[in-house]
Amino acid sequence: QVNxxxxxxxxxxKHVALLSPxxxxxxxxxxxxxxxxxxxxxxxxxxxxxxSVTCEVCDGAEELPEPxxxxxxxxxxYFCEPASTDTLPVPAFHHPLLQRDSFTRQVLWTLLNDVxxxxxxxxxxxADLAGNSRAARAVGGAMRSNPIPIIIPCHRVIRSSGDSxxxxxxxxxxxxxxxxxxxxxxxx
Numbered sequence: 327q328v329n330x331x332x333x334x335x336x337x338x339x340k341h342v343a344l345l346s347p348x349x350x351x352x353x354x355x356x357x358x359x360x361x362x363x364x365x366x367x368x369x370x371x372x373x374x375x376x377x378s379v380t381c382e383v384c385d386g387a388e389e390l391p392e393p394x395x396x397x398x399x400x401x402x403x404y405f406c407e408p409a410s411t412d413t414l415p416v417p418a419f420h421h422p423l424l425q426r427d428s429f430t431r432q433v434l435w436t437l438l439n440d441v442x443x444x445x446x447x448x449x450x451x452x453a454d455l456a457g458n459s460r461a462a463r464a465v466g467g468a469m470r471s472n473p474i475p476i477i478i479p480c481h482r483v484i485r486s487s488g489d490s491x492x493x494x495x496x497x498x499x500x501x502x503x504x505x506x507x508x509x510x511x512x513x514x
Contacts (some may be wrong), residue, residue, distance in 0.1 A: 337361070337420065342394050345382050346405050348499055351476075353398065357391040359420030362473045363401075365495035368502070393417040400477060408443060408510040421473040432456045433468040438478045444511030446504065448486040470494065476503070 337356035344351045349366030383398055390398070396417035403410045416438070424431055436456040441447045447455070449462040449469075456465070469480040475494060481503040485491045493500035 340389075340391055340394055342383055342390055342398055344398055344401055346401065348405075348495075348502060351401060353394060353401075355391060355394045355397065355417075356420055357393070359393045359418035360397050360474060360477075361421050363397070363475055363477065365475055365499060368496050368498045393420070397477070404476060405506075408507070409514055411443065416477060419474055423471060423473055429456070429458065429461065429464055430468040430471060433465050434472055434474075434478050434480075437480065437483065441479060441482050443479075444507040446482050446484045449483055449491070450486055452483055466492075482507075 337358065339354055339356050339361065342353045344353065348368060351366065352364040354361045354364075382402075394417070396415055400411060400414050400417065403414055424434065433452060433456045437447075437452060440455055441452070449465045450459070453459055453461040453465045458464070465483065469483055470492075472478050472480045472494070475481065481493055481495075481500045483491065484504075490497065490500050490504065
């Protein structure tokens with residue numbers, strides 16, 4: 327249960343699971359927006375980073391609020407036809423972290439809006455983009471607390487050395503997402 331921003335009544339939270347090329351992705355949200363996306367922990371990389379036709383809702387599809395419908399459509403496009411994500415609406419978000427003014431929120435919105443599919447940015451570069459060039463460590467904290475991975479593409483944030491760095495979904499998943507995007511971008 328997530329309370330609304332103004333201390334109003336709790337949201338009527340819905341859940342949907344999406345079977346993706348990287349495993350089962352869990353999505354929670356309400357009529358107002360997506361609360362959270364939980365990624366599977368991977369111990370083995372799926373074969374190839376090709377777009378996949380297998381990306382289907384596996385449970386929770388009945389009576390989904392619009393933000394969850396948009397979220398599943400966006401994720402399906404990301405895995406199956408990445409070029410089309412640009413034309414799809416980004417679902418509304420309804421997580422407390424993304425509601426109140428903070429550097430973390432600033433960083434996540436900057437990442438969402440400025441770092442495009444197939445691109446990567448260092449923690450320091452993202453700190454610069456978000457308006458505080460000395461906050462690379464804080465950017466790392468913002469990435470760790472990102473409630474909406476993949477859509478808010480924290481996997482695109484890498485170390486200045488070019489090393490992929492840490493990822494909430496694990497190293498393998500981060501590397502798979504980066505190579506998936508690189509492969510798709512080369513095709514376009």
